[in-house]
Every structure is written in C-alpha cells, then in structure tokens.
Amino acid sequence: MTSGINLVIPAQPEYLSLVRAVVAAAAALDPGLGDDRIEDLRIAVSEATTNAIEAHANLGSRERITIRCDLADDRIEVEVEDHADPGFEAGELDSPGPLDRPGRLEYEGGMGIPLMRVLADEMKIRSLDHGTAVQLVVYASGPSKD
Amino acid sequence: MTSGINLVIPAQPEYLSLVRAVVAAAAALDPGLGDDRIEDLRIAVSEATTNAIEAHANLGSRERITIRCDLADDRIEVEVEDHADPGFEAGELDSPGPLDRPGRLEYEGGMGIPLMRVLADEMKIRSLDHGTAVQLVVYASGPSKD
Amino acid sequence: MLAVSSSDAGRWRVLHVRGEIDMATSPTLRQEIIGQIGAGHRNLVVDLAGVDFVDSTGLGVLIGGLKRTRSQGGDMRLSGVTGQLSRVFELTGLDDVFTVIDADQPDGVVGAQP
Amino acid sequence: MLAVSSSDAGRWRVLHVRGEIDMATSPTLRQEIIGQIGAGHRNLVVDLAGVDFVDSTGLGVLIGGLKRTRSQGGDMRLSGVTGQLSRVFELTGLDDVFTVIDADQPDGVVGAQP
Numbered sequence: 001m002t003s004g005i006n007l008v009i010p011a012q013p014e015y016l017s018l019v020r021a022v023v024a025a026a027a028a029l030d031p032g033l034g035d036d037r038i039e040d041l042r043i044a045v046s047e048a049t050t051n052a053i054e055a056h057a058n059l060g061s062r063e064r065i066t067i068r069c070d071l072a073d074d075r076i077e078v079e080v081e082d083h084a085d086p087g088f089e090a091g092e093l094d095s096p097g098p099l100d101r102p103g104r105l106e107y108e109g110g111m112g113i114p115l116m117r118v119l120a121d122e123m124k125i126r127s128l129d130h131g132t133a134v135q136l137v138v139y140a141s142g143p144s145k146d
Numbered sequence: 147m148t149s150g151i152n153l154v155i156p157a158q159p160e161y162l163s164l165v166r167a168v169v170a171a172a173a174a175l176d177p178g179l180g181d182d183r184i185e186d187l188r189i190a191v192s193e194a195t196t197n198a199i200e201a202h203a204n205l206g207s208r209e210r211i212t213i214r215c216d217l218a219d220d221r222i223e224v225e226v227e228d229h230a231d232p233g234f235e236a237g238e239l240d241s242p243g244p245l246d247r248p249g250r251l252e253y254e255g256g257m258g259i260p261l262m263r264v265l266a267d268e269m270k271i272r273s274l275d276h277g278t279a280v281q282l283v284v285y286a287s288g289p290s291k292d
Numbered sequence: 293m294l295a296v297s298s299s300d301a302g303r304w305r306v307l308h309v310r311g312e313i314d315m316a317t318s319p320t321l322r323q324e325i326i327g328q329i330g331a332g333h334r335n336l337v338v339d340l341a342g343v344d345f346v347d348s349t350g351l352g353v354l355i356g357g358l359k360r361t362r363s364q365g366g367d368m369r370l371s372g373v374t375g376q377l378s379r380v381f382e383l384t385g386l387d388d389v390f391t392v393i394d395a396d397q398p399d400g401v402v403g404a405q406p
Numbered sequence: 407m408l409a410v411s412s413s414d415a416g417r418w419r420v421l422h423v424r425g426e427i428d429m430a431t432s433p434t435l436r437q438e439i440i441g442q443i444g445a446g447h448r449n450l451v452v453d454l455a456g457v458d459f460v461d462s463t464g465l466g467v468l469i470g471g472l473k474r475t476r477s478q479g480g481d482m483r484l485s486g487v488t489g490q491l492s493r494v495f496e497l498t499g500l501d502d503v504f505t506v507i508d509a510d511q512p513d514g515v516v517g518a519q520p
C-alpha cells in the first residue's frame with residue numbers, strides 16, 4: 001500500500017464531491033485507465049460513500065469514513081470503509097436486485113449497489129467488526145462494462 | 147477532529163496537484179474563506195508538502211505523508227506531517243531568510259518557507275520523533291496578508 | 293452546489309438545474325419539484341444541461357418527480373441528458389422510463405406531445 | 407502535467423508553457439530551457455499564459471534560466487504572468503527581477519528592448 005492514497009472524511013454528504021475529485025485524480029495517475037473507466041470508478045465510489053454516509057446517519061454515528069485508493073500496475077482498487085455498526089442486515093447482500101427487475105422503478109432507491117456492480121469490474125462487500133468495507137476494482141485493460 | 151479531512155499520499159511529487167485540489171475543495175467548504183485566502187492556503191500547503199517529499203527523497207524513505215485539514219468556525223488549519231528522520235537541522239528554523247534579503251535571488255531555492263510565512267496567518271514547524279509537522283492556519287476573517 | 297432556476301414553455305414549467313445532483317444536493321431538487329407541483333405546475337421539464345453528475349439519489353428524486361406529476365394528471369420530461377448522465381440513465385434502464393426531449397428544440401418537442 | 411512548445415519572434419525564442427509548474431513538472435521546464443540555450447538560443451521568452459500554478463521550485467527554475475541566459479550574453483523574459491503567478495512573483499520580489507512583457511504585444515516590446 002505504499003503507492004496508495006487514503007482519504008478520511010466526516011460522514012457528511014457535503015464531502016462527496018471531494019471524494020469524487022480525489023478518486024478521479026488518483027485514477028488519472030494510472031496511465032492505463034481511460035477517461036470512461038475513471039468515470040465509472042468515480043460514480044461507483046461515490047455510490048459506496050453515499051451508502052456509508054447514510055449508514056452513519058441512520059445510527060447517528062459521528063465516526064469518519066476512510067477511502068483507500070491503491071494503484072497497482074494493472075488495476076486500481078478503492079475500498080470504502082465505514083464504522084456504522086451493525087452494517088448490512090443478514091441476507092441483504094445475497095439478493096441485491098438487478099436494475100431491470102420488474103417493478104424496480106416503482107422504488108426511488110435501491111439503485112446504488114446494482115450500479116456499483118455494473119460499473120466496477122469487481123465489487124466485494126465485507127462486514128467488519130464495527131462497520132462495512134466495500135471494495136471496488138477497475139482493471140486498466142479490463143473488459144468494457146458497457 | 148470529527149470535522150476534518152485526512153489525506154495520506156506517497157512521498158512523490160506527482161501527488162502534489164492532488165493535495166492542492168483536496169485543500170482547495172476542503173477550504174471551499176468553509177463559507178467564510180474567500181477565493182484569495184483559499185489560493186494562499188493552497189500555495190502554502192503545496193510548499194509544505196513539497197518540502198516533506200524532498201525530505202523523504204533525501205533519505206530514500208518510502209513512508210507516506212499525511213495532510214490533515216481541520217475546519218473550525220473561524221479558521222482552517224492544515225498540518226503536513228512527514229516521517230523523514232532527522233528533519234530540520236538544529237538552528238535551521240531560527241533564521242529562515244526573508245524573501246527580500248540582499249543576494250537571496252542568487253539562489254534558486256530557499257523560497258518555500260518564507261512563502262508559507264507570508265501566505266498563512268500562522269505557520270509553525272514542529273520536530274517530531276521521526277519527522278516534521280508543519281502547521282498552517284488561515285483565518286476566515288483574518289487580516290489580508292497582501 | 294446545485295442551483296435551480298425556472299422558465300415557462302407553453303403549458304410546461306422548465307426547471308434549469310446547474311451543478312451536481314448527489315446526496316448533498318438532491319434534497320434541494322426534490323423540494324423544488326414538490327414546490328412547483330404544489331404551486332400548480334403539474335407539467336415539468338427538468339433541464340439537466342448544466343448538470344455534470346447525477347448519482348442514484350438524484351435518479352430517485354427524478355423518479356419521484358415523475359410519479360408525483362403523473363399522480364396529479366401531469367407529466368415530467370427531461371432535457372440535456374449527456375455524458376455521465378446518459379451513462380447512468382442507460383445502466384439503470386431509466387432511459388426507457390423518462391421521455392428525454394431535445395435540448396435544442398424543447399418547445400417544439402414539448403409542444404408536440406401534450 | 408506540463409507541456410512546452412516553442413516559436414520564434416525575431417531574435418527571441420519563445421517557450422509556450424502549459425500546465426502547472428511544481429516539483430513534479432519543473433525538471434521538464436529546466437531541461438527545456440537548458441536544451442534551448444544549448445541549441446544556441448540565448449534570448450528566451452517564457453510565455454506563462456497557459457500556466458495556472460507556479461510553486462517555489464518553478465520560480466527557482468526561472469531564476470536559473472535567467473542566470474544561464476545572461477551568463478551566455480543573452481537574456482530571459484516572461485509573459486503571461488497573471489492570477490496566482492503574479493501573486494507569488496510579487497511576494498517573492500521576483501516581479502522586480504524579471505522583465506515581464508505584455509503577452510498581447512510580445513514582438514513589439516521584445517523588439518524594442520534588445
């Protein structure tokens with residue numbers, strides 16, 4: 001992780017645009033990543049951070065959120081770690097609705113995790129002792145996710 | 147520090163523009179800070195981070211540099227902490243040459259610390275056990291430093 | 293930062309949005325839409341030409357606006373959907389749900405489909 | 407990011423610089439200046455109109471260029487010093503050291519002061 005960037009922010013929505021700017025700037029340091037993939041990563045990280053901020057708000061937690069960007073030769077990995085405990089409810093992770101399931105558009109929410117899944121080449125959600133870590137990976141030469 | 151932002155970067159010059167972007171974005175969250183003062187802070191933090199990167203390079207250190215932005219009601223405080231040990235030589239801090247001393251322009255360096263001093267409302271250099279911390283403060287309603 | 297101004301185009305109330313629509317700013321847009329509907333403007337065009345980023349929160353506000361106008365017998369349309377916006381509209385299938393009108397000829401297209 | 411292109415204006419070689427001049431990019435500018443002097447261009451204009459940030463490292467490179475051209479019997483001038491650049495030039499006293507020429511009339515001013 002010596003080639004990585006860490007950003008720690010208060011769990012408040014006004015920091016989201018800063019997170020997007022940092023991720024875009026970090027990704028731009030990777031010469032193998034095209035503008036389209038940087039944009040995909042920027043959107044996905046913004047969604048993960050939004051969920052983390054929301055989880056903190058629901059619990060009234062004043063702890064901060066950590067965004068780690070790790071640049072490797074062939075990929076960029078970003079991990080969004082929050083301290084909202086409990087994190088995901090059991091089972092919630094098993095059935096994240098696809099974007100096109102019938103009736104989904106009746107709801108105004110529930111698009112964040114499906115968006116992350118299609119935008120990132122890899123997406124993993126890990127429950128921590130006191131929070132959640134969402135890992136998003138975009139490969140420099142990865143398959144176009146369009 | 148729950149309203150603060152931390153940024154950790156590798157001690158490499160290509161991260162300087164990212165540091166400037168983060169400081170500008172953090173400072174812009176403070177409604178009391180005008181564009182001129184944000185620019186002053188951005189330049190000062192860039193100079194402090196440049197010195198930290200240089201100190202790491204001189205020692206071949208691969209540790210990272212931490213930039214902490216702390217927004218209070220009346221001011222923004224930024225601290226740049228490096229892990230280059232030893233930091234400043236004894237005495238070096240006592241006589242930072244003013245920018246206009248005769249003959250100073252014979253040298254191509256030595257402008258960083260004097261610039262930080264005129265740009266920030268407060269500037270403090272602390273020697274740490276294994277490095278240096280430079281603290282820069284700009285007041286929202288501070289005296290214009292022009 | 294999000295700024296909303298409005299203008300009229302026939303029976304349509306056009307909301308010109310500028311900035312980024314995310315969790316920080318989407319409540320502003322939601323309030324604006326609800327306020328317009330409350331003031332009797334059931335037919336809304338949300339002009340997103342000045343918007344360079346929309347997240348899922350912003351998409352939710354737009355879906356909510358569509359449902360609210362329709363429940364009042366009105367409708368909501370979008371214009372200026374380009375770049376990052378068209379990408380997320382496509383990925384979420386919302387390009388099929390919203391009527392996106394041409395930003396260059398808003399009146400013509402809007403007027404033609406009452 | 408830093409990009410340097412060059413053009414000629416009479417006896418002056420003009421370097422058009424674009425980007426930010428900091429610790430990451432100033433070596434590029436230093437090499438470019440040294441290369442131009444090595445190629446016989448002792449009279450340089452550094453056009454900074456496309457530069458929106460200069461730090462003390464960049465100022466050092468400009469001072470070095472001034473000294474190098476003069477030691478060869480030439481000179482170095484600057485143009486396009488505005489915004490953040492004029493602030494640091496003022497604060498460091500470099501506005502008194504460098505001849506800053508008008509970017510709008512570089513030839514005229516440059517030609518008038520050989």
Ligand SMILES: Nc1ncnc2c1ncn2[C@@H]1O[C@H](COP(=O)(O)OP(=O)(O)O)[C@@H](O)[C@H]1O
Binds near residue numbers: 084087
């Ligand atoms: N970091 C997190 N911590 C706890 N729960 C989370 C987190 N991220 C997502 N969730 C849960 O997953 C659900 C679905 O998230 P998402 O698809 O982004 O839609 P939305 O946030 O609009 O509900 C959230 O409502 C929340 O219950």
Ligand SMILES: Nc1ncnc2c1ncn2[C@@H]1O[C@H](COP(=O)(O)OP(=O)(O)O)[C@@H](O)[C@H]1O
Binds near residue numbers: 198254258
């Ligand atoms: N973070 C630091 N750690 C160790 N030494 C430092 C640090 N910052 C500055 N210095 C010392 O102070 C000197 C003056 O710094 P400065 O005024 O920025 O000019 P320059 O970096 O061009 O020499 C440096 O050359 C270095 O010896």
